[in-house]
Each structure stands twice: as C-alpha cells, then as structure tokens.
Amino acid sequence: MRSETIQPSKEMGKLVFKNKKNHMLDKIVPILLFLCAALSIVTTIGIVITLISETYQFFQQVPIMDYLFGTKWSPLITPTSFGVLPLLSGTFMITVIACLVAIPLGLASAIYLSEYAPKTVRKIIKPILEVLAGVPTIVYGYFALSLITPLIRTIFPDMGVFNALSAGIVVGIMIIPMVCSLSEDAMSAVPRSLRDGAYALGATRFEVALKIVVPAALSGIVASAVLAFSRAIGETMIVTVAAGATPKLTGNPLESIQTMTAYIVQVSLGDTPHGSIEYGTIFAVGMTLFVITFLLNILAQYVARRFREEY
Amino acid sequence: MSLLEEDTGRKQIAQRRRMDFILHILFVICTSIGVLALMALMVDIIMDGIMRFAPDLFTNYPSRRASQAGMKSAIVGSLYMLLIMAPLSFILGVGAAIFLEEYAKKNRLTRLIQLNISTLAGVPSIVYGILGLTLFVRGLALERSLLSGALTMTLLVLPIIIVSAQEAIRAVPKARRDASFALGATKWQTVSRSVMPSALPGVLTGVILALSRAIGETAPLVMIGGLTYVAFLPESILDSFTVMPIQIYNWISRPNEAFHELAAAGIIVLLIMLLLMNFAAILLRNKYQKNV
Amino acid sequence: MQTLIEIKKLNLFYTAFHALKNVSLEIPEKAITAFIGPSGCGKSTLLRTLNRMNDMIPGTRIEGTIAIGGTDIYSNEVDVETLRKKVGMVFQQPNPFPKSIYDNIAYGPRLHGIRSRQQLDEIVENSLKASVLWDEVKDHLKRSAFSLSGGQQQRLCIARALAVNPDILLMDEATSALDPISTLKIEELAQELKDRYTIVMVTHNMHQAARVSNQTVFFLNGEVVEYADTEKLFSNPSDQRTEDYISGRFG
Numbered sequence A: 001m002r003s004e005t006i007q008p009s010k011e012m013g014k015l016v017f018k019n020k021k022n023h024m025l026d027k028i029v030p031i032l033l034f035l036c037a038a039l040s041i042v043t044t045i046g047i048v049i050t051l052i053s054e055t056y057q058f059f060q061q062v063p064i065m066d067y068l069f070g071t072k073w074s075p076l077i078t079p080t081s082f083g084v085l086p087l088l089s090g091t092f093m094i095t096v097i098a099c100l101v102a103i104p105l106g107l108a109s110a111i112y113l114s115e116y117a118p119k120t121v122r123k124i125i126k127p128i129l130e131v132l133a134g135v136p137t138i139v140y141g142y143f144a145l146s147l148i149t150p151l152i153r154t155i156f157p158d159m160g161v162f163n164a165l166s167a168g169i170v171v172g173i174m175i176i177p178m179v180c181s182l183s184e185d186a187m188s189a190v191p192r193s194l195r196d197g198a199y200a201l202g203a204t205r206f207e208v209a210l211k212i213v214v215p216a217a218l219s220g221i222v223a224s225a226v227l228a229f230s231r232a233i234g235e236t237m238i239v240t241v242a243a244g245a246t247p248k249l250t251g252n253p254l255e256s257i258q259t260m261t262a263y264i265v266q267v268s269l270g271d272t273p274h275g276s277i278e279y280g281t282i283f284a285v286g287m288t289l290f291v292i293t294f295l296l297n298i299l300a301q302y303v304a305r306r307f308r309e310e311y
Numbered sequence B: 001m002s003l004l005e006e007d008t009g010r011k012q013i014a015q016r017r018r019m020d021f022i023l024h025i026l027f028v029i030c031t032s033i034g035v036l037a038l039m040a041l042m043v044d045i046i047m048d049g050i051m052r053f054a055p056d057l058f059t060n061y062p063s064r065r066a067s068q069a070g071m072k073s074a075i076v077g078s079l080y081m082l083l084i085m086a087p088l089s090f091i092l093g094v095g096a097a098i099f100l101e102e103y104a105k106k107n108r109l110t111r112l113i114q115l116n117i118s119t120l121a122g123v124p125s126i127v128y129g130i131l132g133l134t135l136f137v138r139g140l141a142l143e144r145s146l147l148s149g150a151l152t153m154t155l156l157v158l159p160i161i162i163v164s165a166q167e168a169i170r171a172v173p174k175a176r177r178d179a180s181f182a183l184g185a186t187k188w189q190t191v192s193r194s195v196m197p198s199a200l201p202g203v204l205t206g207v208i209l210a211l212s213r214a215i216g217e218t219a220p221l222v223m224i225g226g227l228t229y230v231a232f233l234p235e236s237i238l239d240s241f242t243v244m245p246i247q248i249y250n251w252i253s254r255p256n257e258a259f260h261e262l263a264a265a266g267i268i269v270l271l272i273m274l275l276l277m278n279f280a281a282i283l284l285r286n287k288y289q290k291n292v
Numbered sequence C: 001m002q003t004l005i006e007i008k009k010l011n012l013f014y015t016a017f018h019a020l021k022n023v024s025l026e027i028p029e030k031a032i033t034a035f036i037g038p039s040g041c042g043k044s045t046l047l048r049t050l051n052r053m054n055d056m057i058p059g060t061r062i063e064g065t066i067a068i069g070g071t072d073i074y075s076n077e078v079d080v081e082t083l084r085k086k087v088g089m090v091f092q093q094p095n096p097f098p099k100s101i102y103d104n105i106a107y108g109p110r111l112h113g114i115r116s117r118q119q120l121d122e123i124v125e126n127s128l129k130a131s132v133l134w135d136e137v138k139d140h141l142k143r144s145a146f147s148l149s150g151g152q153q154q155r156l157c158i159a160r161a162l163a164v165n166p167d168i169l170l171m172d173e174a175t176s177a178l179d180p181i182s183t184l185k186i187e188e189l190a191q192e193l194k195d196r197y198t199i200v201m202v203t204h205n206m207h208q209a210a211r212v213s214n215q216t217v218f219f220l221n222g223e224v225v226e227y228a229d230t231e232k233l234f235s236n237p238s239d240q241r242t243e244d245y246i247s248g249r250f251g
Helices: A020-061 A064-069 A085-116 A119-134 A137-153 A164-188 A192-200 A205-216 A218-234 A237-242 A260-269 A277-306 B007-052 B055-059 B072-103 B108-120 B125-139 B146-170 B174-182 B187-216 B219-225 B244-252 B257-291 C043-050 C080-086 C101-111 C117-130 C150-162 C180-193 C206-212 C230-235 C240-246
Strands: C003-014 C017-028 C032-036 C060-068 C087-090 C168-172 C198-202 C215-220 C223-229
Touching: A020 A277, A020 B072, A020 B108, A020 B125, A020 B146, A020 B187, A085 A119, A085 A164, A085 A205, A085 A218, A085 A260, A085 B007, A119 A164, A119 B007, A119 B187, A119 B257, A137 A164, A137 A237, A137 B007, A137 B187, A137 B244, A137 B257, A164 A218, A164 A237, A164 B007, A192 A205, A192 C087, A192 C150, A205 A218, A205 B007, A218 A277, A218 B125, A237 A260, A237 B244, A260 A277, A260 B125, A260 B219, A277 B108, A277 B125, B007 B257, B007 C080, B055 B072, B055 B257, B072 B108, B072 B146, B072 B187, B072 B244, B072 B257, B108 B146, B125 B146, B125 B219, B146 B187, B146 B219, B174 B187, B187 B244, B187 B257, B219 B244, B244 B257, C003 C043, C003 C198, C017 C043, C017 C198, C017 C215, C017 C223, C032 C043, C032 C206, C043 C060, C043 C168, C043 C198, C043 C215, C080 C087, C087 C150, C101 C117, C101 C150, C117 C150, C150 C168, C150 C180, C180 C198, C180 C206, C206 C230, C215 C230, C215 C240, C223 C230, C223 C240, C230 C240
Parallel strands: C032 C198, C032 C215, C087 C168, C168 C198
Antiparallel strands: C003 C017, C003 C060, C215 C223
16 A cells, blocks of 8 residues: 655755745735726826816916806807806706705605614615616606606796706605615614613604604714715706706796706717817816815715714 | 503693604605606606617617617617626726725725725716716827727726625625635635635626616716717727717707607616616625525 | 502414413512523513513514503503503613713603703702712713713613603613623612612523512513512522522523
8 A cells, every 4th residue: 555645845854835826926916906996096186187287277268266256157159258156056956956855755765764664665665766776867867858847837837848946856856765775774773772762761653763763863864965965966967958058047946057067068069179268168167066076075974974973 | 550641641642643643654655756756757768668669779770860760879889888898897896895805904095095985986977077088088099989988987887896896895704714814825815716706796796786877877978979970880999989878868859759759768778778787686696695 | 569560361472483471470569570581581572561662573462461550551542652651661781862861861751741941850850869870970961871881871771761750660681781880789779769669670690680679580481480589489499490590500
C-alpha cells in the first residue's frame, strides 16, 4: 500500500505561505472596485463643473440680478428677457399642488397601512403602490392630458388644455407611493412597546396613531415630505406634456405655465446653436434646478438623521 | 369597583370611538385614491390604445400619417439601449457596492462616497440629460448617438443599483465569510466565491428594477436623442436613435387625436415590457428569500 | 379577602394553538397575586386577557368568562378603553413615550378628557409621588423621559399607569430588564401600592414571587397547576410538578 500524505511545500526548509497569483489579484481588485465607487464622485464633479462653467459664461452676457429677479422670461423671442421668476413660480405652483395631493394622501395611506390595515390588505396594497411608483412619467403625462384635464374641465369649462392644476395633481399622484413608503418605514420603526403602552392606558387606535406613532416617526415623515417637494420640482415629462410652455408669473392654477424642467426640454428639442445665449439658458436654469433640489435633499437627510428619535 | 362608566365618561368614550371610526374611513378612502388612480390610468390607456395595439405598431416605422405609423425603431432602440446599459451598469454598480461593503475602510472618503451616492439618487433626471449633452454628445464628440444615450442612462441608474446591491451584499451572513476565510481563502476569493453567489439574486433584482426605470425614463434622452423621427434601425452604437418613451412623447405632443391613440398603444407596449421586467425581479426576489 | 377578578373556564386559542386551558381563578382585591411558570406556560397571555390587550393579536379566540367587580369584561356593555383605564399595565421593558416626563404622565388623563392644567399638575405630582419618583424628577419634569435610568423609566411607567386612577395594576415581568437595585425598588413600591391597588404580576423569578406576593399561581402548558397562598405554595406545595419547578428541576 502506498502511503501519500499531503505536505506543505517547502523551500529551503521553510513553510511557504505565499501564493503569487492570488496575491496579485488581491492587490489589483480593490483598486478596480475603488474606481467603480469613485465614479460616483466623478459624476458629481462632472455635473457641477458642467453647470458652473456654462452658467458662468451665461452670466457674462446676462447680469445675474436680471436673471434672479427679472419677471419676464422670453429668451427665444426678441426683445429677449432672462428673468427666471416666471419659471420659478411655475415650478413652485406645480410643486405646491403636487404636495397638497401627495403629502396628505401619502401620509394617510402610510398611517392606514401601518396602524389599521390587516395583513392581507397590506399584502395587496403595497405591491399596487410599488407598481404606481414604477409607472414611467411620460405615461403620467398622457394620463394628465387625456383624463385628468378633461375631468377638471367639466368643473371649470374655461380652462385651457394646458394648465398647472392638472399637471400638479398628476405629479402629486406620482409621488404618493414615495411619501407613503418612506413614512410607513418611519412608522414601522416605532417599537411595538410604545403602542402597547398607549393602548394599555385606554387609548383608541387613532389616538395611538396620531399622538404616539406620528410624533415618534416625525423626523422620517418630515424627511419624506421634503423629498416629495424635491421630486416634484425635478419632475419633467408630466409638466412638459400637460402644463404648457408659457412662462408667466401667475397665481392661477387654471392657466398654462412653464416650469424650469419643461423649459430645458423645450430648448433642447429646438435647434438652438450651442454657444449662443439661448443655449446657455439651459445651464443657468439647470444650475438653478440642481442647487434647489440638492439643498432640499441635503435638508431631508439632515432632518432624518438629526431628529431621529431614540425610542 | 365598577367597569361601567357614569354617563359623562361613556359619552366621552363614545365620542372618541366615533372619531376613530371616522378617521379609519378617511384613511381607507385616502389609500384607495392611490389604487383607484392606478386603475383609472390603466383603463384610460387601454381604452384609448387597444385599437392601435396591432402588428403594425411593431413592424412600421414612425410616419407623418398616423394610420401608418409604428414604433419599430423605438422598440429596437430601447432594446439596444438595454443591451449596452445592462452590462455597463451591472459591472460598475456592483463593483462600487462590493468596494463599499467589503473593502472600504470606515473613513471620511467612504462616508463622502456614500453620502454622494444617496445625493446623486435625488438629482432630477433632466440634470443628467444636461451632463450627458455636455460630456458625451459634445465633450467626447459621440454626437446624439445610442452610445451617448446609454452612457447617460448608466450614470442615472448607477446610484440606484449601488444602493440595492449594497443591501443584498450586507444581507449575506458574516458566518459565510468566516467559513471561507477559515479555509484559507483570500479576500477576493471569499468575495467572489462565497459572498457574491449568495448575494447575486438580490443584486440582480435591484439591477433589473433599475433598468426598468431606465426603460421608462424620457427627459434625459429627449435631451440626448433630440431626434424623434428615426425611420431606420441603428446599425452601430454611434448611430442616432429613438426609444419608446421618446416616440410616445412625440405622439402625445401632436394635436391630432389619432396620434394620441398611437401614444396610448405605445404606452401599452412600454408597460407590458416593464411588467415583464418586474415579474422577473419578483421571481428572483422569491428565490432569494428562500436562499438566505 | 374579597374576590375582585373572577375567571371561569377560560380557554384561549391563537388560531390553532391552545394557549390557555380551562383556567378558573379568583383573584382577591388589594393584594399581590403572582403568576409563575416556565416560558410559554400562558402566564403572560392570561395577564394580557385581563385588560384585553390580546384583542389586538389577530386570530385570538376566547371561551369562558372573566368578570371584574362582577362585570364580564368581554360583554358589550364594557368599553375596552374604560377597562384599560381601570386595569393599568406595566410592561417588561420600560416603554416611556418619546415625550417629556410630565407629558408621559399626563398622556392618559388627557386621553380621558382632563384638560385643566391645574388638575394635570396635581395628577402628575401625585402619581410620581406614588411611584416614589417625585423627589428625583420634580425639578426637571420638562426633560425627556429618556434622560432617566432604566429603573427610573420603569417607575415612570408605573406612575403613568397610576395617573389614570386604575383599580388594578398588571405587571408583566416588570423587573426583568432591570438591575438588582432597581428591581428591589420596584418590589418595595409594589408592596406599598397593594394597600390601594390590586396587583397581578407575572414573574420569571420565583424568588421575587416568594418575596413580594400574597398568592401565587403556578402555570404549566396553559393550565393552572396550583393556586395557593404564597407561603404555602413555596413551603408545602401540594402538586409534585409545583415542587419540581420551585426546586429548580425544570424551567
């Protein structure tokens, strides 16, 4: 019988613990992986540099004060005017309408799902909301134009085809799932024992929900509202399709308006020569949009972290 | 002692119960609005589009005449876009996730990258369009090509993929890593042979969901593609292109009602494609839940 | 001693699981009754039926009756909110609300309709005094309840339960998350409270039952094995299983 034992390879009487091939791989791989991760930083820097350099050139030609405080936006028609306020007010109106729809409905759905709904109902509703969140925005745009606008026109017959109200409502519907799922996450994180404590004192369900769970989850709920606001500001296709292309300072949601995002699409669809002032407006408006949403997102993260309750 | 309250106490409780009942109803109504909206949307689109949901839609190129128009080039464009994006975003996204979960030290740079990723996820998609326009279309002179579009969309979905892949990797029990290390495996052997196989279904679920978001994304591609009248199939990645959402947008923005029906039919195609992708993701997720 | 809680032929099911089997008990007022037994024996379940906290677990089904002060607590005449107001509960883990000390105590009275500031102040003070926490916190009632130590938090929870003026206090392993010194304080507090309240406590700790309670009920597999005066049960149990348990042969 042949006896065979596995022996450690020996080199000059010493055990060898090195395997060159694996060693190399373990040096190269982390570097490659780091490059993948660093790409996100590069992307951010790319966005910032792009926006800043082109915006800077734009402000060489258009005084920044005229841009920020001007009340007329007509960059494509002479005499040109580059006041961003009409676009801002249009964006703001859409956002406010959307939040008026999304925050109460989203929060109420979250309370229902987390505090009231039996398991079986929750199992049905949550996937539906996920589907709602996955519907492309262009589809919502069609929905606004073909169903919501005619519906509103039965109440306000004088309203135009393109209007802020319909677009705002549909943007709101689009954001409901986001508000709902983020708020519900925050409410589910509230420990069972707090609810028990309140029930044991004789609280009813709505008292537990509104006086214990919602306050305890407030940071998450506020963060979800801020994110909703930011999402509505950045939403593009719904407003491009349904809100119109007439930048104006108005408080009337039944009128056609234009948002910052819709303006960017409008210009990029036309054959504006690049290098021109008109082309520069894309970047100035894009920068404005980026700065606002960026600050809101930072705010949301800050709120969620800073005011996180310790239960 | 008595459990039966005097009249005032009973009244107070009856009142609170009524409040609870009213709010319960209110919450149910609010929740149903979301559900009803989805149903209304589906019904609206199917009613409008079902007549045009016919073979012509798949075989014809866009046309000025609504009766002859189809979305062949857009469907093919979307599929090509997916084919380019899927491997790119998978490799880059999963690579970043592995780095952050397995290799990165808990230092400031890591935190910065992590914070940066979650911030990028919140940047409006149109801003990616601006980036793509400057960087790929002009900067790298790739023009308004399929490649420009795919690269832009890759950047857009990366944050989503990274975050979901990180979650999947984090869900792999530490014991599996230890077992591998204890057998003398190196870090990369452990990651590639022990951690990733366990995490893969979860990672793929995230990738598919992110890609399904990209398939429906319109705004950045409108900026990159611009061109919406594409009556040919792209033959190389540097050819100009169109995709389904752009074609749909084009049809929606025409005043002629007949084009709106086409748009609705196009939406049906788009939604079916999304549904299939989501279904695949759910299947994977179920498999995943069984494994871990 | 007069009987306050009368449980008759109680059976409780969690869907298919038979958690309480034919339990009949008479719990006297103004005394401490302890429920002991190994984990899963049904002692906590029974405690939670006394203020109907089990109602919230889907699939729970109950047969038999529980009467408190002569009224069936599952009858239509009884509002569960009133029941829970009269039957207070303290939980295993201290669970103060993420609010100030003051608002924690005032939460219950406010629910039940007390709005006057003066009245609330009085209730807060009295409840905190009753739970022997007043001297430690009277100068910072506005502080978060989380600033208190674990033992203090548990006494705050007892004060919170007392603030709605209950007749019965249920303690569900109320000291199991606390250190020995805090545990001792809670036990002393229970002794003091029994002159005014009927206390039912669930405990994992047999010594605690022996130290604190007047009567002890020993549960096993959802059944009452033995119910006797504490002294008798621990010194001279009549059932072999009780003896095995208290002598540490299982559980």
